[in-house]
């Protein structure tokens with residue numbers, strides 16, 4: 128269900144709602160207004176010196192066991208590139224200084240019965256070596272794949288699949 132469907136009571140005054148699912152939410156009793164904005168997420172195509180691409184195998188749902196790029200959600204007040212550097216450090220244990228913007232794509236994130244709207248921002252980064260360290264809580268396997276070895280059907284999220292297809296075809300940049 129959508130986040131708006133989860134609101135059964137006004138979170139400010141507590142009145143029970145006669146109608147759910149409205150977005151933006153506006154309480155008819157107290158006037159409280161709430162926008163269900165997309166969350167912001169970031170992801171990186173990390174390239175090794177031999178041009179192979181780093182993909183991670185997800186340890187958790189959604190899409191546990193499928194492949195994706197390192198990344199995650201941006202915290203409030205955080206710069207997108209800093210969020211991505213933080214996520215890359217946490218997930219694969221490397222520090223990436225330079226990240227070049229590539230593209231953005233809308234995405235959905237299914238979590239505990241709620242489907243959240245997300246806007247993904249993708250960047251391209253380079254690492255000096257393939258020496259990486261997976262966080263077992265987030266990543267079960269790190270794969271360095273040649274560009275022609277990436278199978279798009281194994282990619283976890285639609286947005287990441289579309290982004291990788293663009294990247295691999297060279298349509299952008």
Ligand SMILES: [Zn+2]
Pocket residue numbers: 137138139140141142154155156157158159
């Ligand atoms: Zn209210």
